[in-house]
Amino acid sequence: MNALNTRQPLATHGLLSLVIPCHNEESVIESTHDRLLQVLTKIGMRFEIIYIDDGSRDDTLARLEHIAAHDDRAHVIALARNFGQQSAMSAGLAHSHGDAVVIIDADLQDPPEVIEEMVRLWRSGIDVAYGRRRSRDGETRFKLITASLFHRLFARLVPHPIPIDTGDFKLIDRAVVDAVCALPEKRRYLRSLVSWTGFRHEPVWYDRQARTAGVTKYNVRRLLMLAADALLISSDAPVRLTWVASLTLGVIGLIAAGKACLFPVDSVSISLAALVAVVGLLGSMQTAAVAIVGEYVVRTYREAQGRPAWVVRRAMNGSRRQGSTGDARAA
Numbered sequence: 001m002n003a004l005n006t007r008q009p010l011a012t013h014g015l016l017s018l019v020i021p022c023h024n025e026e027s028v029i030e031s032t033h034d035r036l037l038q039v040l041t042k043i044g045m046r047f048e049i050i051y052i053d054d055g056s057r058d059d060t061l062a063r064l065e066h067i068a069a070h071d072d073r074a075h076v077i078a079l080a081r082n083f084g085q086q087s088a089m090s091a092g093l094a095h096s097h098g099d100a101v102v103i104i105d106a107d108l109q110d111p112p113e114v115i116e117e118m119v120r121l122w123r124s125g126i127d128v129a130y131g132r133r134r135s136r137d138g139e140t141r142f143k144l145i146t147a148s149l150f151h152r153l154f155a156r157l158v159p160h161p162i163p164i165d166t167g168d169f170k171l172i173d174r175a176v177v178d179a180v181c182a183l184p185e186k187r188r189y190l191r192s193l194v195s196w197t198g199f200r201h202e203p204v205w206y207d208r209q210a211r212t213a214g215v216t217k218y219n220v221r222r223l224l225m226l227a228a229d230a231l232l233i234s235s236d237a238p239v240r241l242t243w244v245a246s247l248t249l250g251v252i253g254l255i256a257a258g259k260a261c262l263f264p265v266d267s268v269s270i271s272l273a274a275l276v277a278v279v280g281l282l283g284s285m286q287t288a289a290v291a292i293v294g295e296y297v298v299r300t301y302r303e304a305q306g307r308p309a310w311v312v313r314r315a316m317n318g319s320r321r322q323g324s325t326g327d328a329r330a331a
Contacts, residue, residue, distance in 0.1 A: 016047040017098030021088035025106040026059040032106050033067050039112045043119050050075045052092045055082030068317035080311040086188050087310040093177050102171045110169040114206045118171035127176050127199035131169035137210040162195040186309040189233045242289040
């Protein structure tokens with residue numbers, strides 16, 4: 001039986017889960033819930049909305065508790081501290097029960113109305129319907145250029161196919177969710193992991209909107225850290241590129257040394273200067289290589305420690321899988 005025939009009965013009787021990581025979103029979270037209800041009611045499936053409070057320091061958690069108290073379809077997972085967006089999303093996936101799961105941010109920059117098209121694709125047999133940004137309103141030219149460059153560079157360096165111009169906004173079939181949750185690593189980059197699992201992917205094009213309330217949680221420093229984290233988690237390319245660069249500089253150094261020995265004296269000073277420059281660059285490259293390898297070693301050590309990716313302080317309003325620690329495989 002193909003996926004289309006299997007999912008036809010789920011069109012109305014299946015369960016759709018929404019996973020929404022939240023961090024300091026008090027100014028928008030109630031509007032987000034109201035808008036989600038409008039969209040989900042039109043889709044016609046049973047649904048649950050799982051909010052993960054990732055250690056918010058404002059009134060986000062209190063407002064989520066208020067929402068859950070008045071809507072038994074809303075579930076709130078309060079993490080013990082800020083574990084980061086990737087861990088918050090992983091916690092939401094581990095606590096979800098739906099036949100399909102949608103991940104969407106709480107800030108309404110990704111329009112919830114797109115979910116309807118994602119569900120349509122899922123019903124037709126697609127396993128992952130991911131949002132692909134046609135435009136990004138309200139963002140600086142610097143952010144647009146750097147994001148575009150990162151997505152394209154990341155797609156070339158990762159050993160498995162990964163779509164560009166995407167974020168975490170996507171619908172994932174239960175089989176994909178279970179496959180991701182079964183993976184043993186604690187430090188995750190979900191955009192890469194979902195693509196790594198394979199299955200059938202299809203884009204849903206949309207225009208990303210500007211923030212109507214609140215502020216972005218990602219400054220330049222955090223964006224750089226996220227980019228480095230994503231690359232180190234998903235690929236061994238940094239080590240390979242360092243090796244290639246070191247080899248290239250070594251060859252240039254040999255050429256400069258040979259020229260200094262074989263050509264007349266008047267060119268020796270130029271060749272020696274080039275040789276000194278290459279030696280300096282090679283030394284810097286070696287230091288960078290040691291740092292990169294050290295980073296991989298530290299990450300291996302942290303994985304070996306076996307600490308959970310998140311810790312749940314409390315779960316409210318009927319989250320039936322209530323665990324205190326973040327092992328997605330056990331949830």
